[in-house]
Amino acid sequence: MEEKNSKQVRKTGRKPKIDPAVHRYSINLNAEDNAKFLALFDQSGISVKAHFITACIFQKTVKTVKIDxxxxxxxxxxxxxxxxxxxxxxxxxxxxxxxxxxxxxxxxxxxxxxxxxxxxxxxxxxxxxxxxxxxxxxxxxxxx
CATH class of the missing domain: 1.10.287 (Helix Hairpins)
Structure with missing residues (x-):
């Protein structure tokens, strides 16, 4: 009989990404710069700060929506x-x-x-x- 402890491939859980984002960077902002950053983030309408930062870094167009x-x-x-x-x-x-x-x-x-x-x-x-x-x-x- 074969031993059941051998590794079996399970098909449960989340599918792994093809190109996972594993490189992380950290920045520190003072109070004034943080206020400017948060104001720009709020104006953009993007819900995730990481997506907003990457859009700014790679100069993708960031749409700002102003609701009167x-x-x-x-x-x-x-x-x-x-x-x-x-x-x-x-x-x-x-x-x-x-x-x-x-x-x-x-x-x-x-x-x-x-x-x-x-x-x-x-x-x-x-x-x-x-x-x-x-x-x-x-x-x-x-x-x-």
């Missing part, structure tokens, strides 16, 4: 406002149906006249919102 949080917040609030406008439109249709169903035509038209005045105010406000949005986009969201 004011623009994101403005967009979120504008989206919420838009959904409220849709809700107002739905409610407007339901109110008109209820007015004609539950009131006389004279009384319903009087209420509709008041509703029409409020709608005109809403139109003026929406025009101001559109104007402010265009100004915001022109100033802060310059597309390059």
């Amino acid at each position: 949080m004011n623009g994101v917040e403005y967009h979120e609030r504008l989206t919420r406002l838009f959904s409220q406008f849709r809700g107002i439109g739905t409610n407007y249709n339901q109110i008109v149906k209820l007015l004609y169903r539950n009131f006389s035509e004279k009384k319903a038209s009087a209420y509709l006249h008041k509703l029409e005045k409020q709608t005109l105010e809403l139109v003026i406000i929406s025009q101001k919102i559109i104007q402010l949005t265009e100004e915001f986009e022109a100033k802060y969201l310059k597309k390059e």
Whole structure:
């Protein structure tokens, strides 16, 4: 019988890399240089510092992504406002149906006249919102 203690090739575990990175280098930075390094690292959007350092050393292009949080917040609030406008439109249709169903035509038209005045105010406000949005986009969201 053959001895079972002989080395057997097991097929479990991680596959070995073809060209493993085994050469390591160490650098020391003072507080000022470290702050600059971390700022550049944060701007790059790369999640691993080693990848960022190798990209800088070998002069690979490092893309920096700047997210304007004011623009994101403005967009979120504008989206919420838009959904409220849709809700107002739905409610407007339901109110008109209820007015004609539950009131006389004279009384319903009087209420509709008041509703029409409020709608005109809403139109003026929406025009101001559109104007402010265009100004915001022109100033802060310059597309390059």
